[in-house]
Amino acid sequence: MSNTQSSRKDRKAFFAWAAISIFYLFQYVLRVTPGVMVEELRHEFTLTAEQFSTFGAYYLYAYSLLQIPLGILLDRVGVRKVILFSIAVCTIGSFLFGLAEEVWVAQLSRLLIGAGSASAFMGALKVAADHFAPGKRGFFIGTTLTLGTFGALTAGKPLVLLVEATHWRNAVVVCSAVGLAIFLIAYKLLPRYAQDVPHEKNFSFERLFKQIGQVMTTWRVVLFALLSIGLYAPLSVLADLWGTAFFITKFGFEKGQAAQIIMLLYVGLAIGCLIMPGYCEKKGILNLGIRICIISLFVLYSMILYGPAMGAITLSVALLLIGFCGGAEMMCFTGAVSGATTYNTGLIIGFVNTFNMLGGAIIQHLVGFRLDIKWDGAMNEHGVRIYTTEQFTYALSMLVIIVGVSVLLSLFLPRMRKTS
Secondary structure, three states: OOHHHHHHHHHHHHHHHHHHHHHHHHHHHHHHHHHHOHHHHHHHHOOOHHHHHHHHHHHHHHHHHOHHHHHHHHHHOOHHHHHHHHHHHHHHHHHHHHHOOOHHHHHHHHHHHHHHHOOHHHHHHHHHHHHOOHHHHHHHHHHHHHHHHHHHHHHHHHHHHHHHHOOHHHHHHHHHHHHHHHHHHHHHHOOOOOOOOOOOOOOOHHHHHHHHHHHHOOHHHHHHHHHHHHHHHHHHHHHHHHHHHHHHHHHOOOHHHHHHHHOHHHHHHHHHHHHHHHHHHHHOOHHHHHHHHHHHHHHHHHHHHHOOOOOHHHHHHHHHHHHHHHOOHHHHHHHHHOOOOOOOHHHHHHHHHHHHHHHHHHHHHHHHHHHHHHOOOOEOOOOOEOOOHHHHHHHHHHHHHHHHHHHHHHOOOOOOOOOO
């Protein structure tokens, strides 16, 4: 291949990756939206804590359960078709959420948003894996994660200001308009690769199910999938749903300040995802790094939940550290695919991500359920349930339990050799 052809191919791949990464950033904004509209949504729909939790949980249910099917579709249908359809579903779901008058309609819209978001990360990784040289892939994968967390980071304060200046429905409709713009950008930038066609003439469901069964019964893969839950799911519970309300109640922050501070979890996550996986794998301490991060998370979550009230600076440092240690989630993907072949790497990534996101959905639902169990009947002037610091602590103790179990599981990790 000539230098001109190679350069043209790299440009096409870069623009394709950029378009999908913008979509990945956008879906992160939609993911955290309910967390910065807690009071407005609970007042609008007269929600209990468990009902409100469904706005985060239903998103994650759809997102997680579609990981393996969409990974297969990306291989057999092509990136362009899957991503464009996904952006359209996300945008329609967001618009429907802004129009919803009934709780079930809002829940359905969150399912649609979760389903539409499910292909973003895998699509970006597929473009990086298929069209960039091995020396460049790690950079683009890490940058994809950074862009996603940047979306979550920057969403908090602007959304709060937009909600306060207008109405929560207007803020959601604005997000829908952004989704439409991203669809047009992706339509223009995503190329029709020659590889974007089914390539298995003798495709067999029997062979596919056999491959899935082999992955699901491989202890190494299952162990890393379970550990990924402890590393990321508790972070998502705080960042996406309950963190803002908990910090307002326990630490006395204003809503805008709490929403901004909670986003520091994603700053730490972006840094951790970029630094730790490559460094730990190169030094041969991947599993040791995972174990240290899980133990650190156990200590940090315990401090925030059971310790005395913290000032903004102390809490900010703690959240940055939690996010940084949560970046070890990406090391679980690296560990899970070690020794994998090109024929099942995507399947393994989808399997681990299914555990990861589904675990977050279940935990979010359980936190809301535990809050309602402890609710003492207190309500504000708008008829919205009020929860005390003690009630939040009881419900969020689930996070410490999950991380504690992960600490025990991490003891089964074998020692890895240093890579050249």
